[in-house]
């Protein structure tokens with residue numbers, strides 16, 4: 016992470032559905048735009064039920080059908096030191112955000128906020144698809160793809176624009 020200009024952490028509850036989707040969707044765009052050396056990306060969950068697991072099989076399949084390979088991702092739980100390592104900590108819903116706000120140390124100078132408002136959606140939370148059907152996983156992808164575009168534009172206009180060119 017030494018040479019990256021911006022570090023982004025996506026957070027949901029279990030780290031097996033929404034945040035790994037955001038992680039993989041955003042990472043693909045970042046790589047395609049030649050920014051992989053400048054943007055560090057990770058994802059985590061506020062809960063600890065699925066530590067070390069791959070994304071949910073429904074998440075893997077829905078993502079694969081749109082060209083995203085999430086099979087290398089493994090679930091982990093958010094930790095306090097994430098606030099030292101990440102500039103943007105982006106929550107999928109208000110419950111995740113509230114849990115993160117409880118963990119947030121006073122010296123954190125980054126951005127802790129909801130992810131979805133970076134896109135154009137009328138909604139500002141990504142609904143938890145875990146207990147529902149396959150259409151929920153498609154909806155997560157639709158929302159996340161749009162917000163990922165907005166986040167990339169935001170970083171290009173802001174932090175990446177302000178950074179000196181990388182050597």
Ligand code: 4NP
Pocket residue numbers: 027028029030031032033034060064143144145
């Ligand atoms: P995620 O979905 O937060 O989008 O990863 C969930 C995954 C697992 C559980 C809840 C939500 N769970 O209760 O185990």
